[in-house]
Amino acid sequence: MAEATFQTNPVLLHELLKACHAGKMQLPDFQRSWVWDEDRIKSLVASISRAFPVGAVMTLRTGGAVNFKPRPIEGTPDDIRPEDADFLLLDGQQRMTSMYQVALRDHVVRTVTPKNKPVDRWFYLDIRKCLDPQEDREAAIIGVPADRVLRSDFNRTVVLDLSTPEREFEELMYPVSRVFAWNDWNNRFLKYAYTHGRENLLPVIIDFFEQVISNFQQYQVPVISLASSTSKEAVCTVFEKVNTGGKALDAFELVTAMYAAEGHELRKDWYGKGSEPGRHHRLIETLRQGGQDRGILAEVANTDFLQAVALFHNRDRRRQAEVDGKQGKELPSIAPTRQAILNLPLASYKKYESVVEAGFVKAAKFLHRLHIYRVFDLPYQSQVVPLAAILADLGDAADHEANHGKLVCWYWNGVFGELYGSAIESRFARDFLEVPVWILRGGDLPSTIRDSTFRADxxxxxxxxxxxxxxxxxxxxxxxxxxxxxxxxxxxxxxxxxxxxxxxxxxxxxxxxxxxxxxxxxxxxxxxxxxxxxxxxxxxxxxxxxxxxxxxxxxxxxxxxxxxxxxxxxxxxxxxxxxxxxxxxxxxxxxxxxxxxxxxxxxxxxxxxxxxxxxxxxxxxxxxxxxxxxxxxxxxx
Structure with missing residues (x-):
């Protein structure tokens, strides 16, 4: 039986938030920024206050093969270091960050309204409404501005003033930032109640603790903890399954995080930074004609580019294995699968990135010579990857008339044989191995030509x-x-x-x-x-x-x-x-x-x-x- 690579355990919410505060739990650098609006925060607080489930979180223990650059949870102390991280939070960032911001950090929360307007908010539990079974719990979660005064009528009328602890006590408003500091709050409230003759509120406060605050203190979150031995492919698959709230995480983002741990900004290579255009922009502009919004390479994805680089890296590995005396199935695969992309070393990426980019530019010129000018008219987007890799490998030799003619023959066989609709990664590998050899040295036809058939009807x-x-x-x-x-x-x-x-x-x-x-x-x-x-x-x-x-x-x-x-x-x-x-x-x-x-x-x-x-x-x-x-x-x- 294979060794389990994950465990599922309930962990106190308070312990998870303290781990975030101490930097023991951080985010992988590719995780998107915290974006929840105040209504979603209120909904989350309301659910926890009633001990309702809010979903599991997933963590990855650091120190394994998946070497992501850690990034602290937003709002944590400035002195947290990447090396402090014992776990990376893979799924549950929005929930954990929201609760850390409102319940542990004890600072005003910078969030947005449902209409995406930036606002600063303190959050409170309306004690009376929380104890009223007829009240909707979300209506009992109140958000107030940074000065803790809620106004109306264009800020001319004060609706709720919570600017001092005494005002909070008078209004029976409990700050969410104190849900894990009950004893301190309760002692101060008792002093207030006896001083102001409000001892009659003590049973209400007791009920509030038992029915609401204790839920926060006892709340447990199911934590799926991936072992440090978890493979890169498994982590990528996990993200595709759990990242349903937005764009699915792909191999490019995972490689970006791994390269960041080595000090390289892959995202900058692709998207650019500031006024400096990246590779993606350069490809879009390649052979772009007047009146055309983008060139023939506009749909080349970042993972397509990494696939082309992976072909070169995998071929290097294969050649080394041949030198080492390996044969047949012992030889590494050349197919640029997702796993191959995740295993692409930064050194190989740097070695081949410029060569591969030049190959894509040559592919655009090649396609224009075939009168394929628009992405809309491109027979197979997928075939551009091996085309670019082959052209990059051939270099200037591709410009020779006879060699160009052979490459054209291979290209049209892929199109009319309709061979690039499925199982393309293995075909990428065969083409990259076979086509340059056939063009330069002759011999056996590439399998894409051998496999190609076209029926008259x-x-x-x-x-x-x-x-x-x-x-x-x-x-x-x-x-x-x-x-x-x-x-x-x-x-x-x-x-x-x-x-x-x-x-x-x-x-x-x-x-x-x-x-x-x-x-x-x-x-x-x-x-x-x-x-x-x-x-x-x-x-x-x-x-x-x-x-x-x-x-x-x-x-x-x-x-x-x-x-x-x-x-x-x-x-x-x-x-x-x-x-x-x-x-x-x-x-x-x-x-x-x-x-x-x-x-x-x-x-x-x-x-x-x-x-x-x-x-x-x-x-x-x-x-x-x-x-x-x-x-x-x-x-x-």
Missing amino acids: RLKTMRMRLSAAYKGVNALLMKEGATDWRSGQTFDHTVFFGESVDIHHIFPKDWCLKNNLKWEVFDSIINKTPLSYRTNRIIGGSAPSAYLARLESADSDGPGIDRDRLDGFLASHLIDPALLRADAFETFMADRQAKLLRLIENATGQAVYRDTEIEATDEDETDEETFESSRTMEAAQ
């Missing part, structure tokens, strides 16, 4: 941008020299953004519906092509024969287009002009399907699998409602 099922292959066909058409039917311009990045180029129907949707064609037939990629916004406006919903005639005629938009030149423009889109002019939809679809298949074969270097069975994938939908939403989405681009 797959074109008929590609109807939405969710499909990587759908996007791939669009990019291939532009790469192979498709020209706009109105302007005759090829779709380089200037034209693409300047003319608002997008995928549009060749036989328009309205014409197809009027002619009783099935949407699942006419909406496939076979009947679509890249065109400028203005050209698509001229097309409208007319029959091809009609809109071609408009393009050839002189009008307010400019002189007409010569018929032969227009036929050349159509042919550049793999369209037979004669079939289009004859409105011969079925013949057109069969002819263009054959031409698109040859286009894909040329790109992948492999024959298309020609069979009659249509095999849809999860990336395509077949219901008309999804079709309509897809068209709305495309129209908005």
Whole structure:
């Protein structure tokens, strides 16, 4: 039986808060700041005052493999040091910080209103309301300003004055900051009561202690304590399960905390600091065009970047293992899994960070050469990671024409083989090992090329941008020299953004519906092509024969287009002009399907699998409602 890596024990709330005050319990540095508003604080105090459960907390004993930089609980003494921490509070920060601030610290609490306005508050228990079973307990928790005077009417009328201990006694308001100091408060109250002839209140005070204050003093919190031997992956998994109040904690934040313990600011590397832009900003700006809010690398996540770095680190480990005589299953995996990211040493990160960033920049230029300009048109976001790593590894050798051609072949096989939708980490590793060797030395084809197949009838099922292959066909058409039917311009990045180029129907949707064609037939990629916004406006919903005639005629938009030149423009889109002019939809679809298949074969270097069975994938939908939403989405681009 495996040794347990955690224990669950009830611990007095007071003991937990004292551990926070002494610095024995601190936060891992990645934990977000304390943000609870005064209403949530009141709700928490009310629950504890009635001995209601408020949930467990989770701690991690320090000194193990997970070396996070500790950070004191907000409001604790300034002389607390990171090395004072025996435990890190993984889950329960907001509750523990709130109770420390209001119940132990004995300072005014800086919080916010429900409308997020910063305020200073002292919190009190209204003794009479606490003892009234008809009163809502949260209504018995009172928050007052820093001067302890509650006013109304634009601060002109005093509603409640608790500015002195005597005023607190008179109003029967018990400061929450004294719930663990009952004896001191009670002695002072007894002196007040006998001095002011209010001995009749003593039974009330006794009841208040027994029914309310004792709940605070006896309150126990379930504590799940993770042992110092807990693995990094287990800690990451724990956070994903418990961190439901906000954004789930990912591997980047955990690595950030571990690097911080070694004095390195990973967050600064990625997000920048002050006026200094970080890597994330640089990637967003890479090849960003005028009028475009972000470049092709805008969706590269911090964990994507760490995956690429991990590929290099894991390969180094593997090579060293080979030198040490290990073989087969003894060799370390290269796959950039979450565990691999969590085990990425700071030294390796520093060694490869600049190399990998240069690889991502090269990946952006590579994609632009393939006429993939926008994140929206990127077949697979995931494929950018191995692409960047491979380009970083190849360096200048990637610029050689023959090497570039091989890399293009690998890329299109990944797209049209639709191989990057799942189980991608193992494919990252294989590609990173195999592709550079194949490009530079020849030999066996990479497994991504060997695994890639494309069925001829797959074109008929590609109807939405969710499909990587759908996007791939669009990019291939532009790469192979498709020209706009109105302007005759090829779709380089200037034209693409300047003319608002997008995928549009060749036989328009309205014409197809009027002619009783099935949407699942006419909406496939076979009947679509890249065109400028203005050209698509001229097309409208007319029959091809009609809109071609408009393009050839002189009008307010400019002189007409010569018929032969227009036929050349159509042919550049793999369209037979004669079939289009004859409105011969079925013949057109069969002819263009054959031409698109040859286009894909040329790109992948492999024959298309020609069979009659249509095999849809999860990336395509077949219901008309999804079709309509897809068209709305495309129209908005």
